[in-house]
Amino acid sequence: MDRKSLRQSIRKQRNALTRQQQESFSFQGASRILDCLKNKQVKTVALYLSNDGELDTTPLIEKLWEKSIRVCLPVLHPFNKGQLLFLHYDGKSKMRYNKYGIAEPCLDIRNVIPVTELDVIITPLVAFDCHGNRMGMGGGYYDRTLANVDLVTTKVIGFAHDCQQISKVPIESWDVPLSTIVTPSTLHQFD
Numbered sequence: 001m002d003r004k005s006l007r008q009s010i011r012k013q014r015n016a017l018t019r020q021q022q023e024s025f026s027f028q029g030a031s032r033i034l035d036c037l038k039n040k041q042v043k044t045v046a047l048y049l050s051n052d053g054e055l056d057t058t059p060l061i062e063k064l065w066e067k068s069i070r071v072c073l074p075v076l077h078p079f080n081k082g083q084l085l086f087l088h089y090d091g092k093s094k095m096r097y098n099k100y101g102i103a104e105p106c107l108d109i110r111n112v113i114p115v116t117e118l119d120v121i122i123t124p125l126v127a128f129d130c131h132g133n134r135m136g137m138g139g140g141y142y143d144r145t146l147a148n149v150d151l152v153t154t155k156v157i158g159f160a161h162d163c164q165q166i167s168k169v170p171i172e173s174w175d176v177p178l179s180t181i182v183t184p185s186t187l188h189q190f191d
């Protein structure tokens, strides 16, 4: 299957999960991520607000706030096409909808967090495989972000439903494989 058909098919599957499944999976996923961050000096985590049947990040965001860990969200760069900025997000952040209908903090330079300050980036994805290859929504936003990340100082974790795992992601030269992917049932570690 080509990338486009694969995307469509997996997006359909995750959107078909029931409300009850979405809710229990989001708590299971959150607790796996927290396990993964335990005993690490984590001050700032980049997350995303779930959309299109993605594993819901709300319980995880709440838990991080409880632990006084700073949460950032991606914002589409206003001029540089395909690039993301990361903005601090708390319960009081002013929000707007971007062109994809995803809520993001209103752009205010004072709230921009440089990627070098992100201890952990939790990425959304559409499909992944047993080698840690990921495929996203098709904008190349995270591929571009990860191309500029120092993977020694910033831990990158994919977050997805179990049903998003496929046997082989058709990869492209710019794809950055992930060493960790968390699903509700499993912490996947790849070498």
Ligand SMILES: Nc1nc2c(c(=O)[nH]1)N(C=O)[C@@H](CNc1ccc(C(=O)N[C@@H](CCC(=O)O)C(=O)O)cc1)CN2
Pocket: 048, 049, 050, 051, 054, 074, 100, 102, 124, 125, 136, 137, 138, 139, 140, 141, 142
């Ligand atoms: N929750 C969440 N936030 C995110 C991402 C994500 O995957 N999930 N992104 C990860 O990169 C960025 C947004 N990337 C996206 C890229 C394409 C589409 C999308 O819906 N594309 C439509 C076509 C839209 C159009 O061009 O009109 C489609 O495929 O149907 C959505 C988000 C930043 N924020």
Ligand SMILES: Nc1ncnc2c1ncn2[C@@H]1O[C@H](COP(=O)(O)OP(=O)(O)OP(=O)(O)O)[C@@H](O)[C@H]1O
Pocket: 082, 124, 125, 134, 135, 136, 137, 138, 139, 140, 141, 142, 143, 144, 147, 172, 174, 175
């Ligand atoms: N590091 C990069 N530099 C420049 N262009 C890039 C880079 N990474 C990806 N792109 C471009 O972005 C487009 C979309 O890439 P791709 O389909 O792999 O995105 P994706 O992995 O599905 O999305 P995302 O990374 O946002 O989740 C491609 O046309 C590709 O040329």
